[in-house]
Amino acid sequence: MSSKPFLFHGQTKQWVTQQDDTLVIRLLCHDPEHLITSHFIRCEPDNEDRLIALELIQNDFHLGDDVNSEGDGERGSKLDGDSYRLYQASIPISTHIDNTYYAFKCLTEKGQIWLTAAAQFERIPGRETHFKFNTQDRPPEWIKEQVFYQIFPDRFCQGNADISVKTGEYLYRGGENAIIAKQWGEPVASAGHQSTGASEFYGGDLQGIQNKLGYLQELGISALYLNPIFTSPSNHKYDTTDYLNIDPHFGDNADFAKLSDDIHRRGMKIMLDAVFNHTSCEHPWFGRYQHFKDSAYQHPDSPYRDYYVFLGEPNSKEDYYFAWKGVDNLPKLNFLNEQVQNYIYKAESSVVKHWLKAPYHIDGWRFDVIHMLGEGTNAYNNAHYVRAFRESAKAVNPEAYIVGEHFYEATQWLQGDQEDGAMNYYGFAHPVRAFFAGLDIAYHRVEIDAQAFDNWLTESRAKIPWLNQLAQLNQLDSHDTSRFINQLNGDLNRLKAASMMLFSYPGTPCLYYGTEVALQGGNDPDNRRCFPWGDLDKNSDIFTFYQRLINLRKSRIELQQGCYHTLYAQDKSFVFARFEQGKTSIYAINLGQKSVSFTFERFELMTNAQYFSGFDNHSEDWHLEAQQQLSFTLPAECALLLASEEG
Missing domain, CATH: 2.60.40.10 (Immunoglobulins)
Incomplete structure (x- = not known):
């Protein structure tokens, strides 16, 4: 043969x-x-x-x-x-x-x-x-070495109760939704943009984050990604009313400068969320519910009218404005307007540059729905503006990390000249969800075998340069999806197996806050539950699992930047290798109902390999042999991460 x-x-x-x-x-x-x-x-x-x-x-x-x-x-x-x-x-x-x-x-x-x-x-x-x-544009060198941790500030930790939102403190959406202050850990509201989910507050703030930096370092985290922290009437802050000031219920600019300084003194990095496609309808430029001077909604002759996209004659029944996905409290900015350009990214005092400079020195921007941003309605001239954001940030800090949010394929933004990386939904989160949980992005049932899984991953990697592959922000879940543990119906073994892949696969891993304690949560806003500090057990199996996994990732150069090669993809079993500078790691998963044996030629440098797994009860079944070949047996519903002996 x-x-x-x-x-x-x-x-x-x-x-x-x-x-x-x-x-x-x-x-x-x-x-x-x-x-x-x-x-x-x-x-x-x-x-x-x-x-x-x-x-x-x-x-x-x-x-x-x-x-x-x-x-x-x-x-x-x-x-x-x-x-x-x-x-x-x-x-x-x-x-x-x-x-x-x-x-x-x-x-x-x-x-x-x-x-x-x-x-x-x-x-x-x-x-x-x-x-x-x-050969011209490359991501920052430091990215591939990081382990990110995403924080939804209102739900992570309360450090200063005096600045927390009070029930009924102000009107939201013109009084349509009541402002509610809740006790830490109380259940969140039901899902939907029209629910009270956006107007419920638990009191998390910047001081709370700073108080837990030691905890995050003990876990092994090296970089933070914060959901929006600028002034906004909602708890999620994706409806900004002031881009140059921290929301007073989180702290103030001095508090953020102090937090950023503490983060950097610890050798960590920080990335902020940029929401530039739209503002709040309560932004002084727009003023839907408040009579700000010259606000665009209240005054058709306002100098800010062209900051947005109004359609129809002023004061007529047909007069309305273009909003993000039709959500009327999120009017879309018009980047054809030069004042908008100057304010957001072009001027030396622009928002993009302001937070990259002293005394804040942030290390990167995550741009919300960046693919939708542009001139007029929709995303006209989008690539030009994404490239301009990049150039603006890199002019202040050439090593700034530029990340875009794309729920689907982001190939056109990831050729090097626009984004360093994306929140890698299409190339990681979606296929992992399909393979491990049997769900697609719309939570519809889907079933793929290991070969289809490998084909999906390979296709998405192949479309972008290698260094941009390493700069992808890989996550199992986020503030916009249900918690992965919920997608798995509470199966901790599968959560561990998928997490081992997260920390082994090309790209930069990012944990959504609370994953390390298996925090649960359904669809938005239930996925934004409070961190259960009162129940924290740092000796628990799940916490120590993530602690060990993070340490392994940070100590292995091949897991950070090594070559990738699929070794096996058939039925429900999938194996790949990462190798760099004579070091090799192999990830193997068997989601089938029977054990599977593997033999791979020419892996003699795996002799005396160290294994890592959250499935220690199966360690006697692995039968590692490594001479001219590597052989091992993986039990049903089990994952393994092998690392060659350091030398």
Whole structure:
């Protein structure tokens, strides 16, 4: 039986290296039947096809080895028929576009084999699947080393009860919803934008966050992502009334400067939420319910009228304004207006720049519904503004992290020149939800096997440059979804298994607050329950599980930035490897009802491998053997994370 050639290109700096105006690119080939007669790399430096021959530089290369660009002195020597061979070529960088595209072409006596970021093909594949290397714009170096923790401020911790919202303190939505102050831990309201969910307050604030920085460091967290903290009448703060001041019920600007300073003194990072697609209808510019001077809603001749999009004649029955998804308390900003541009991102005093400067020095922005932002109604000229946000932030801090919120595919924003990364719903959260919980984004039933799961993940990775893959913000859940533990019907083992993948997969992991104690919650706003500080047990199995998992991620370079390779994807079992600088980690999951045995060749450096799992009762079943191969058996409904011995 003929064995098909195995081709691999890792995309990390060991596999693709920029040298002036060229890229040095390497390819691993295992061809036991000697089917391949020639190896080429295809590129388009000036939009014209070019084939460049690859040269053999190293024989007997192992998949997890450190790439030796100088070769091993065995060029042209007699090769073992089962040898793994490393090839290399230099290609010119594309200068007319930021991304250099390339793919590998291997000739056989009967045809050809193409390797791209998506798969192996028997014919030339579409350009969208080709490997991509952006020579101009790259994410910050520090991102891939982080473990983020998302905080919904009103529900995390109360530090100063004196500034908390009081029942009936002010009118919200013109008095349509009552302002209610609740006791910490009381149940939240029912779901829906018209419910009282947005007007219920529990008293979480900035001082509360600062009080718990020690706890977060003990857990292992290195970076915080805060939901909006600017002045707003709601508890979620996605309806801003003042972008330059902290909401007084959270604290003030001095409190935030103090918090940010404390975070940075601890070696941590902080990212804030930017809501620039729309404001609150109670913003002084708009003034739907309040008679602010010259407010756009109350005064048709207002200088702020063009800050928004009004349709129809002023004071007529047809006079109305464009709002986010038709939610009338969220009028959409019009970025065609130059004053809006200056205020949000263009001027030196703009919001984007203000919080990146002293005394706050935030490390990044997460942009809410950034794909909807633009001129007039809808998202006209969107790419221009996203790119402008990036340039504005990077002008203050070149290492600022730029993240976009996209519930669906974000490929067009992730080519390097717009966003560093996205909240990776399409490329991580959606497929993980489908595979582990059998649900899609609309909570409809869906069932995919491991092969479909792998195909989904591979497709989404292949569409963007590798460094942007590493900068994706990966989450199991967030303030906009039900808690993952609820999607799993309370199955802690599956939560652990999915979390192990979160911390093993390419991208930057982010825990939604309370996950480390298995905090539950249904759809918005039930997913925003108070953190149960009164019940916290840092010796509990679930807390120590996350503590160990986070520590493993932070201590393993291959989990932070290593190459990715799927080893097995069939039925309900899925295995992949990450490797970098001679270190290897392997993640394996078996969601089936029977045990599955695995054998992987050429993994001798996994000898004395350390294992990590939340399923310690099964450790006697793993039977690790690692010499010329790695073998182990994974019981039903079990996950495993193997890490090669440090050395």
